[in-house]
Amino acid sequence: xxxxxxxxxxxxxxxxxxxxxxxxxxxxxxxxxxxxxxxxxxxxxxxxxxxxxxxxxxxxxxxxxxxxxxxxxxxxxxxxxxxxxxxxxxxxxxxxxxxxxxxxxxxxxxxxxx
Amino acid sequence: xxxxxxxxxxxxxxxxxxxxxxxxxxxxxxxxxxxxxxxxxxxxxxxxxxxxxxxxxxxxxxxxxxxxxxxxxxxxxxxxxxxxxxxxxxxxxxxxxxxxxxxxxxxxxxxxx
Numbered sequence: 757x758x759x760x761x762x763x764x765x766x767x768x769x770x771x772x773x774x775x776x777x778x779x780x781x782x783x784x785x786x787x788x789x790x791x792x793x794x795x796x797x798x799x800x801x802x803x804x805x806x807x808x809x810x811x812x813x814x815x816x817x818x819x820x821x822x823x824x825x826x827x828x829x830x831x832x833x834x835x836x837x838x839x840x841x842x843x844x845x846x847x848x849x850x851x852x853x854x855x856x857x858x859x860x861x862x863x864x865x866x867x868x869x870x
Numbered sequence: 871x872x873x874x875x876x877x878x879x880x881x882x883x884x885x886x887x888x889x890x891x892x893x894x895x896x897x898x899x900x901x902x903x904x905x906x907x908x909x910x911x912x913x914x915x916x917x918x919x920x921x922x923x924x925x926x927x928x929x930x931x932x933x934x935x936x937x938x939x940x941x942x943x944x945x946x947x948x949x950x951x952x953x954x955x956x957x958x959x960x961x962x963x964x965x966x967x968x969x970x971x972x973x974x975x976x977x978x979x980x981x982x983x
Contacts, residue, residue, distance in 0.1 A: 789970060801972065804969065846913045855962050856919075856963045859916060
């Protein structure tokens, strides 16, 4: 158990809908990362937050947004969903935001868009 | 971020040591070498990281070449539970670094009983 929790575990929804994925980081970790894993793209970095502020953006679509709240939990919002958004979404946390710190990953949320 | 090259797949027998290689010929002086693994149906898991010296922890050892252009992750006694995709990732700890992980294809390790 990494200490990172993600809810829900599975999500099935229809095209055009909007969903929210939630992540609680390990106790004491200030930085949260979101990654997407699909069969054809592998693991891709989406976005990072550090202590409530956006730190870095990767291959995140404009239809997707995220935020980190004062209690440090984070939410990833996916809207106008398309079939191609079906993937595993992982959240990870680290103590600080830099590259010297290991990241701990949650179990993921499996999103299926039908 | 500097690029790494790993074999697509490797096989090992249970209870034998496994050496997983990684080439990173364009590594910079501020790049840490990180290893993560992903077991089937799970999220990635941190394994080990180092800068210049060899490193050991309860999971594995990391051997870094003197010129830092390659490294090897060593699992001392492979178990069936070690079957996973292993990722070698360089992370710049310079001031501009954000800490994001850039995953390549990794090495799929198969462990035979």
